[in-house]
Amino acid sequence: MKRILVTGGLGQIGSNLVPFLRNKYGKENVIVGDIREPSDDVSPFVKLDILDKKSLEKVIDEYDIDTIYHLAAILSAKGEQNPQLAFNVNILGLYNILEVGREFSLERIMVPSSIAAFGPETPKDNTPNDTVLRPRTMYGISKVTGELLGLYYWEKYGLDVRGVRYPGIISWNAMPGGGTTDYAVEIFHYALRGEKYVCFLKEDTVLPMMYMPDAIKALTSLAEAPSENLIHRTDFNVQAMSFAPKDLVEEIRKYIPDFEVEYKPDYRQKIADSWPRSLDDSAARKEWGWKADYDMKSMVKDIIKNLSRKMG
Ligand code: NAD
Numbered sequence: 055m056k057r058i059l060v061t062g063g064l065g066q067i068g069s070n071l072v073p074f075l076r077n078k079y080g081k082e083n084v085i086v087g088d089i090r091e092p093s094d095d096v097s098p099f100v101k102l103d104i105l106d107k108k109s110l111e112k113v114i115d116e117y118d119i120d121t122i123y124h125l126a127a128i129l130s131a132k133g134e135q136n137p138q139l140a141f142n143v144n145i146l147g148l149y150n151i152l153e154v155g156r157e158f159s160l161e162r163i164m165v166p167s168s169i170a171a172f173g174p175e176t177p178k179d180n181t182p183n184d185t186v187l188r189p190r191t192m193y194g195i196s197k198v199t200g201e202l203l204g205l206y207y208w209e210k211y212g213l214d215v216r217g218v219r220y221p222g223i224i225s226w227n228a229m230p231g232g233g234t235t236d237y238a239v240e241i242f243h244y245a246l247r248g249e250k251y252v253c254f255l256k257e258d259t260v261l262p263m264m265y266m267p268d269a270i271k272a273l274t275s276l277a278e279a280p281s282e283n284l285i286h287r288t289d290f291n292v293q294a295m296s297f298a299p300k301d302l303v304e305e306i307r308k309y310i311p312d313f314e315v316e317y318k319p320d321y322r323q324k325i326a327d328s329w330p331r332s333l334d335d336s337a338a339r340k341e342w343g344w345k346a347d348y349d350m351k352s353m354v355k356d357i358i359k360n361l362s363r364k365m366g
């Protein structure tokens with residue numbers, strides 16, 4: 055039986071992953087951990103700062119945890135505003151997670167990486183899985199560190215750490231936590247409220263993106279893949295769609311023709327310019343059968359339907 059802790063479980067991905075895991079493994083077997091208090095009832099919940107190793111050990115022990123989905127992190131834009139916090143949470147926090155994984159001989163630790171692991175010298179189109187990693191953000195540096203530490207703990211201690219390099223994740227039911235791809239979530243809320251959106255990236259900045267159901271599918275499928283099939287472990291490219299803000303606006307205007315957008319690039323433009331436009335995900339396809347279900351068209355249709363219903 056699985057006993058799962060989801061760190062950072064109140065965040066954008068956690069608030070979608072937790073219901074999925076609870077549906078599969080039972081509510082009581084999936085514990086939400088986060089440094090902040092929930093606004094709704096998400097019990098079983100523990101207030102947990104991953105930098106507090108003693109509390110982390112106590113939670114693992116008390117709840118008899120065998121698997122961690124480690125989602126607690128500071129994302130790229132927030133990380134550039136406070137690199138020290140990003141270093142602490144993303145690197146020292148992950149170190150605590152790996153150490154408790156080793157000490158308690160946990161069965162599996164899932165740690166998402168990101169396209170932020172790449173940098174300006176990385177080939178931008180159809181970016182290979184195994185290529186130059188020279189990120190220039192503290193977030194990206196922490197993601198490369200995480201990929202390498204995960205591999206180290208696997209090879210040295212047999213701790214089964216796995217992860218995908220997520221692109222920008224787009225959801226309608228949870229807001230993003232301070233990244234460079236956040237525009238692609240915010241924009242829907244403005245469009246449906248009938249308000250003008252001021253986009254912080256240039257209109258032609260192409261980035262890889264993924265709809266939330268595919269993001270959940272990617273991480274949970276990798277978690278279940280037979281270990282012997284995996285050549286990579288912590289650093290799988292996963293591609294779903296690639297678009298620029300103007301492409302997304304054009305698609306949204308098919309539903310909301312008078313939607314107004316202005317482009318005012320800020321410090322996040324430089325971050326976006328250092329990331330790839332699309333990814334070669336053949337390793338994920340070969341090693342654990344990855345394939346995305348949604349492209350931009352089907353995603354926009356689904357978001358407009360669900361979000362307009364939610365907003366009444
Ligand atoms: P998020 O910012 O929405 O959520 C992170 C959560 O971590 C928040 O609820 C926050 O309160 C919590 N947290 C922060 N510091 C903590 C601490 N010290 N202890 C415990 N909890 C803490 O992030 P997300 O989008 O859900 O991302 C989850 C993971 O996926 C991260 O590793 C992120 O790098 C990765 N990822 C996300 C995206 C994306 O577009 N959302 C893309 C690539 C990779």
Ligand code: AKB
Pocket residue numbers: 129130131168169170193220221222223232233234235236
């Ligand atoms: C961010 O923009 O920081 C995240 C990511 C791609 O890792 N969405």
